[in-house]
Structure formats: structure tokens, C-alpha cells
Amino acid sequence: MVRLENVTKKFPTKTGYKIVLNSVSIQFPTDRSIGIIGRNGTGKSTLVKILAGSMMPNAGHVRRLVRLSWPMGFMGGFPGSATARDTIRFVARIYGEDWRVILKRVEDFAELGEYIDMPVSSYSSGMRSRLSVGLSYSFDFDCYLMDEILGVGDARFRQRSDALFQEKIGKSHIMLVSHSPQQLRKYCKSGAVLHDGGLHYFDDINDALKYYGDLYSMDVSAGDDEP
């Protein structure tokens, strides 16, 4: 269970404040995977960071009774100048795990070979995804926060991350930020729509998608949407 209590988050801009979350109170169950839907720029990444604890809200509290991953995003968490090995060791240490165990799991999944000792800035996007997903799956989080990270990568990667994810079904779930209705329906049972500082939760992902579609007068019945 993850709960937002009167959470407000706003950013100063040249024309006043941009309010991403306006005193939002909502409770997310963590016995299922949840999709987070919203247009670009509404603050989905910010929401995920606040849920994880990477970012503090301006007001309100976040209550977590489960173990959340860090916000998994395309570029996040890996300083470019450090090698994958160094960063894996660092992350293992801050979570209190034995880095040798974590390193082995990542090596097995990500199949980076000798690239593990090269700076992450030299990686292709596919390699970054493998590294990022591999590292977070090496820990036993109750809920993985994924910010548009499942879409990238080739078929083999998607297959393998699906397989790894299947192993964790029943123990772990995800909160997935995505623009793809296909993906959202595939992975998520419920959904939340972020719009205009408000967050609306729906037990059925299809209801969430319909609400989102109605908001922007779009057809969300199939395929990827590009707002």
C-alpha cells in the first residue's frame, strides 16, 4: 500500500507556478500492477519520483508500507562516467545487499560482457535498458516503479524481462508509466490518470484508458497513442 496524503507539488516557471499535484490524496493498492497515464508534461515522472522518495513534495506526506524500487527510467541512476560495475556495487551497498550477489544477477540478465567495466556513457540504449532492468530486478522490491522503460529494447530483451517479471508475479507488482494502451492493458490491472494537478484512480485499466481518451477526445482502443 502506497498512499499520498494531501500531496502538492509545484514548480516555479517564468509564468508562475506549474502545479503537478494539487493536494492529492489517493491510496494505491499494491496487490496488483497499476498503470500511470497522462499527457507529456503533466508530471508523471515527477509523480513517480515522489512515490519513490527521490523527490519531496511541497506539502503533504507519502506513506509507504511496501518496498518500492527507485524510479526506473531510461537515463536514470547511472552516472555516465562510472562503470556499470562501480554503480552496481554502489547501489547494492546502499540497499544493504552483498554486491557480489547482485553483480552476478545483473551479469546473468544483462549479458553485457566486458562492457560491464566500461563507462555507462558508452552504452547503447538497448544495453542501458538491460542494465537498468537487470539491476532493479536483482533486488526484491514489492513494487517496481517503471517510467516508460518497458518499451525500449529488442524482442529478446522484452521476452527476457517478461520472463523475469513472471517469476516475481504474486510477490511483486509494477507501477508503469506508459503511453501505449497495449502495454498498459498487458501489464496492468488498474490505472491512474494524471491530469491538471489531479490523480484519478480506476480499478480497471480499461476504465482509466477510457477516461484518458475522453479527456483528450482520443481513440484508445488499440495500438500506441502519440498525443
Add this chain to the structure above:
Amino acid sequence: MRHSSALRVQLRVIGALILRETVVRAGKQSLGFLWVILEPLAYVALTIGIYILTGRKTHSGLPLIPFFISGFMPYLAFRNAATRVMMAAVSNGAIMIYPQVKLLDIIIARSLLEGSISIVVSGVLVLIMVMFDLGEAPNNPLGFIMMIWYAVFAGMSLGATLGIMNQYSRETEKIFRPFLRVTMFISGVFFLADDLPARLQGIAIYNPIFHLIQGSREYFFHNLREFYDPIFVFLCALPLLFFGLTVERATSRRSTLD
């Protein structure tokens, strides 16, 4: 995974950061670690070399090698701590995505690392000096070590404030680096308090860095007049630290969207 108290997590994070920062500080070249020792050694050796070549002596007649070791080491500890802490947020954006990692942890880790490096390098220099009979060991080594840590504390405090200013304007870093260099010449690395005429002493007494270096000298040698005022350094450093940390808290993560 086990449940840990917040303190245990923070200690774990600082430990992991120290290990990471050690690698980061050494740099990318294969002899990066060597440079960590060579840099202070270069300052001391080059200065002494110039003095010897030009036939200069210290104003007070104190021997050159211990004089410059006791002058440079606290200064470098202060300057490096200030610079590293000022830049703490800049190259660490990526790892602050992990919720347990806070800017204060990075500041503490960098400060502890700089202090340890300065003490180890000081120890190496003193060891070489004593082994080759180039000078006497410090009179109060523990006091000297304490001064190094005090210099790190002062540097950390200044760095915290400069770091905040740097978040608002990246020019801060460019302005303050040369400014810090200038302080090397006016803060007693090259002279003692008593080498100054009384009027200048009245001005120098308001320079906290001067106190740090003078204090270091008082522990290194004996029979130096007591000039060093630890309270004054504390009164200068504490508001800076308070200001830096408070503003950081108030404005943390003011990142722009996407």
C-alpha cells in the same frame, strides 16, 4: 531484504559514497591515486625549492620544510573540502535518484574523504621528512590532525553555501575558484602572524583561514605566540553551514520537468 533504521541506512549510504568518491576523486587516468599524493607534495616541494634557490629564509627563522608542510596541508584540506563540497551536487545528479541518497550524505562523504586524504598525505610527508632528517616531527601531532579536521569542517561549511549559490548560477564556481587561490597568499601559508606588522595583524585576525593555518603551526612547532582562536573559526563556519544546509532543504529538487 531486512528492515533497517534510518540511521543505519544513512551510515550505509555514506559508506557507499565514500567508496565511490574515492574512485571518482582519483580520476580516470591510471595513476590518479598517485596524483592525490603528488599534488600536495608538489606545492610543498616547489615552494621550498624556490626558497632554497633564491636563498630565502622564513621571516621567523623557522626551518623551511616543517614550515611549509604545516602551512600547506591545512590550507589544502580547507580548499579541497570547500571545492569538492561546492561541486557535490553537480556530478552526482544521477545517483540522487536513489531515495536514500541525499545531498547532505554526499557532502559528509566528501568531507570525510578529504580529511582522511589530507591526514594520510601529511603523515607521509612528515615521515619522509623525519626519515631523511630534514626536520623535526610535529610537537603536537594530535593537535595538528585536529586542525586538519577543523579546516575540513570550515571548508565544508563554505562549500555548502557556495554549492547552493552554484545551483542558482553556475558562474559562482568560476568566480570562487580563483578567489580561493588568492586566499592562499593572504592566509598565512607563507608567513606567521608575528611576521606581520601590528596593523596588518589587526586585519589578519578577521580571516578564519589565517587562524586555521596559524593554529596548525602552533601545534607543529613549540613556543609560538598564541594567536589562533578556535571559537572565531567556529563562529564563521557555523552560519555558513547552517545557511547552506537550510537553503538546500528549502529548495531541494527544484528540477524542471522532463
